[in-house]
Amino acid sequence: MKRILTLGAAAGLLLGSVMLADPASAESTEPPAIGDGLHTATPSTPAVSDAGLAEAVSQDLGLTPEEFNAAGELGRQAAAAVEILRGTPGYTGTRLHNGRVLVSGSGPDLEARVSELTATIPALTLEEPAPENAVSAPGTELAVSAHQLFQAYVREVGPQGLQAVAYSDGRFVIRTGGTNAPESTPEAPSAPAPDAPTAAPGKVSAEDFVARFANVELDAGTDLAPEADVVGGQGYIADTWEVCSTGFSAFDPAGLPSVLTAGHCSNDGAAQQASLEFPAWMPAGPLGTFGFSQFGGPGNTGIVGNEDNPGNVGTDVAVIGSIAAGLEPQPAASTWNNPSEAGPDVKVIGVAAPVEGQPVCRSGRTSAWSCGIIDEVGIYVVQGRSGNPADLRAFSGFLSFAVQSTGGDSGGPWLSGNYAVGIHAAGEGAGAPVNFAVAATLQDALAVLPGYQLELFLNKPAVTSPAPGSTYQPGQTITGNVPAAPASAVAAGSSVMITVAGHEPVEVPLDTEGNWQFTAPEAVPGAAPAALSFTAETVNGFSTSGPGAFEFAPPAQKDSSEAGPVVKPAAANPPDRNESVTSLADTGADGVLTATGAALAAIAVGGVLVLLLARRRNWHPN
Numbered sequence: 001m002k003r004i005l006t007l008g009a010a011a012g013l014l015l016g017s018v019m020l021a022d023p024a025s026a027e028s029t030e031p032p033a034i035g036d037g038l039h040t041a042t043p044s045t046p047a048v049s050d051a052g053l054a055e056a057v058s059q060d061l062g063l064t065p066e067e068f069n070a071a072g073e074l075g076r077q078a079a080a081a082v083e084i085l086r087g088t089p090g091y092t093g094t095r096l097h098n099g100r101v102l103v104s105g106s107g108p109d110l111e112a113r114v115s116e117l118t119a120t121i122p123a124l125t126l127e128e129p130a131p132e133n134a135v136s137a138p139g140t141e142l143a144v145s146a147h148q149l150f151q152a153y154v155r156e157v158g159p160q161g162l163q164a165v166a167y168s169d170g171r172f173v174i175r176t177g178g179t180n181a182p183e184s185t186p187e188a189p190s191a192p193a194p195d196a197p198t199a200a201p202g203k204v205s206a207e208d209f210v211a212r213f214a215n216v217e218l219d220a221g222t223d224l225a226p227e228a229d230v231v232g233g234q235g236y237i238a239d240t241w242e243v244c245s246t247g248f249s250a251f252d253p254a255g256l257p258s259v260l261t262a263g264h265c266s267n268d269g270a271a272q273q274a275s276l277e278f279p280a281w282m283p284a285g286p287l288g289t290f291g292f293s294q295f296g297g298p299g300n301t302g303i304v305g306n307e308d309n310p311g312n313v314g315t316d317v318a319v320i321g322s323i324a325a326g327l328e329p330q331p332a333a334s335t336w337n338n339p340s341e342a343g344p345d346v347k348v349i350g351v352a353a354p355v356e357g358q359p360v361c362r363s364g365r366t367s368a369w370s371c372g373i374i375d376e377v378g379i380y381v382v383q384g385r386s387g388n389p390a391d392l393r394a395f396s397g398f399l400s401f402a403v404q405s406t407g408g409d410s411g412g413p414w415l416s417g418n419y420a421v422g423i424h425a426a427g428e429g430a431g432a433p434v435n436f437a438v439a440a441t442l443q444d445a446l447a448v449l450p451g452y453q454l455e456l457f458l459n460k461p462a463v464t465s466p467a468p469g470s471t472y473q474p475g476q477t478i479t480g481n482v483p484a485a486p487a488s489a490v491a492a493g494s495s496v497m498i499t500v501a502g503h504e505p506v507e508v509p510l511d512t513e514g515n516w517q518f519t520a521p522e523a524v525p526g527a528a529p530a531a532l533s534f535t536a537e538t539v540n541g542f543s544t545s546g547p548g549a550f551e552f553a554p555p556a557q558k559d560s561s562e563a564g565p566v567v568k569p570a571a572a573n574p575p576d577r578n579e580s581v582t583s584l585a586d587t588g589a590d591g592v593l594t595a596t597g598a599a600l601a602a603i604a605v606g607g608v609l610v611l612l613l614a615r616r617r618n619w620h621p622n
Contacts, residue, residue, distance in 0.1 A: 069418060073417060073488060074099070075354075076352040077101065081103070081124055082094050082355065084113070085110070088105075091113075092104045092142075093356070094355055095357045096358050101355075105126075114126045141214065147379065149172055152209075153165060153206075154305045154310045154311050155310040157209050159381065159392050162381050162392070164376075165379045166377060171216065172213070173216075173219050174209075175219045176206050176220070235277045237274065238265060242267055244262055244365075244408060244409075244412075245365045245412035246412070247412055248420055248423070249454070250453060257328065259288060259321075260318070261410075261411030262295075262317065262410040262425055263296075265411050266290050266293035268293070268295060268386070272289065290318060294315055295318075295393055296312070296393025311379075313379050315444045331456050332346060333415060335363070336369040348413075348456060351419065351421070352421055353421070353441065354398040354422060357373060359372075359373055360400060360414050360416045362413070362414045363413060366406050366407060370402075372400040372401070373402060377397075378398070379395070380399070380438050397439050397440045398421075398439055403436075414439045422439030424437065424439050425438050458538040459545055460536075460537070460547075461482050461545070461548055462481055463536070464481055464515075466478070471555055472520055472532050472553070473555055474520055474521065474522045474555075475520060475523075476520045479516070480536065491540050494539065494540040495516075495539055497536070499536075500534040520532055531554055532550075535547040
């Protein structure tokens with residue numbers, strides 16, 4: 001039985017098998033002891049439909065699934081442009097708007113670089129600089145990056161009360177005044193945001209700092225809180241009683257399966273074990289063991305304000321490894337379709353940096369599936385886990401005012417099209433007047449995990465020539481294709497591993513359309529041509545599709561009056577790694593729950609994991 005793993009959503013690990021669940025049973029108020037309790041159910045499951053994904057992106061974004069995927073690809077191109085332009089003099093930021101990639105800034109160096117990039121990114125456009133009378137701030141200095149602005153603010157003003165330093169709509173925003181409190185302490189009162197933050201001894205005030213800049217504004221903050229420890233829905237439970245969502249499927253440096261989630265869910269490394277959860281607060285069998293975690297700077301460190309290292313900006317990521325037997329992470333995220341039918345999933349084919357204006361969707365165990373637009377990209381500050389009010393952690397991330405989230409969604413994935421962009425980290429605190437959701441940038445999270453790879457969705461290769469029903473010729477070029485569907489494209493950097501019987505394996509590249517080819521072995525001199533048998537498997541790092549086996553007949557002998565065998569794939573193809581009985585594309589009770597007595601315990605776990613996704617959209621706990 002393939003390993004089955006709940007993937008928090010878009011990111012890799014949510015099982016798309018969605019079955020009926022009793023919502024009343026998901027409202028347990030007394031947390032039981034952590035254990036290996038098993039729960040099973042056998043509801044019928046209708047055929048998979050794309051209706052859930054279409055409904056989600058249409059309702060939240062006004063897009064079709066095809067437009068959502070295209071926007072994800074445009075966002076990936078914009079992110080690539082950001083990496084190239086980041087060090088160019090005069091560059092200040094990039095955002096998506098009306099199908100264009102708009103670059104902010106000025107100067108001949110930037111103009112020349114943008115002109116060069118338009119050859120490969122036609123949608124790239126350099127925005128006209130705002131007229132001087134449109135500048136809202138009285139200062140004359142210009143901020144050039146959120147990171148530099150953050151460092152200067154921490155050095156000159158201090159981190160207390162700071163919520164975010166971000167770039168949005170052509171200007172930088174410093175958000176201050178909110179109370180930073182993790183949701184694991186909901187009883188802590190929320191302090192109102194002061195209108196004018198006062199200066200600490202030896203520091204300048206936030207107002208005086210912002211007044212120096214022509215492109216920076218000060219904004220009153222609201223509570224920003226890590227979203228964990230809230231009862232309700234599917235997810236996992238740490239042995240420290242943190243309740244979060246699984247995120248992306250990944251491989252560790254040895255190629256073993258892992259799960260990425262939010263770093264603060266590990267409680268600064270105190271958590272050791274994670275158990276899958278269903279219903280709320282009910283452990284449903286082991287998930288794995290916490291390994292590396294980082295919430296804030298290296299070693300779970302907070303913001304520092306000294307002259308040598310102001311800032312200490314990090315990330316919010318944890319790794320769950322030693323995945324329990326019987327579980328297998330999948331490179332996909334659930335859209336949390338209606339619990340009465342099997343929900344579609346979103347395949348993960350790569351990583352992209354967040355860009356302002358990019359359509360995104362988030363998935364998690366409490367708030368299910370929610371979509372919106374990235375409104376700003378920057379640095380965000382959250383209360384640490386030590387209980388010390390001065391323990392403030394900073395991480396690179398992005399924010400959406402439209403995406404919905406709440407406690408327990410932390411660790412879940414954020415996607416744009418088929419590209420992974422972030423790990424859910426925080427949202428507005430209790431009583432906040434404005435909704436927002438914050439994610440840690442996935443690229444920054446992966447940067448602190450050397451050797452780790454995101455698991456990518458890959459289809460098996462298909463052979464296109466020779467055509468079925470024909471024979472092959474020794475030395476003939478064999479051609480094939482790797483289809484992209486149901487994803488928008490084949491993961492970049494993929495290739496096909498060809499293994500011909502009696503020969504060493506050879507790796508052949510894919511072109512931009514997913515086509516591949518190799519040359520059939522020449523016949524042995526003096527010997528009759530033999531049948532051609534080979535396997536073909538799509539590979540991308542540790543990600544694989546599973547092999548497809550093919551067999552072709554040799555050329556007919558001149559003295560033979562009978563046609564050779566029909567060209568056909570081998571009858572016993574191994575299952576596709578990404579389309580197994582546990583994948584989101586092939587969900588159903590018959591694929592997850594089988595009634596074999598000897599395997600009953602393992603099957604019961606599979607049933608529980610399927611049930612973990614049976615959450616009604618827009619359901620929130622009491």
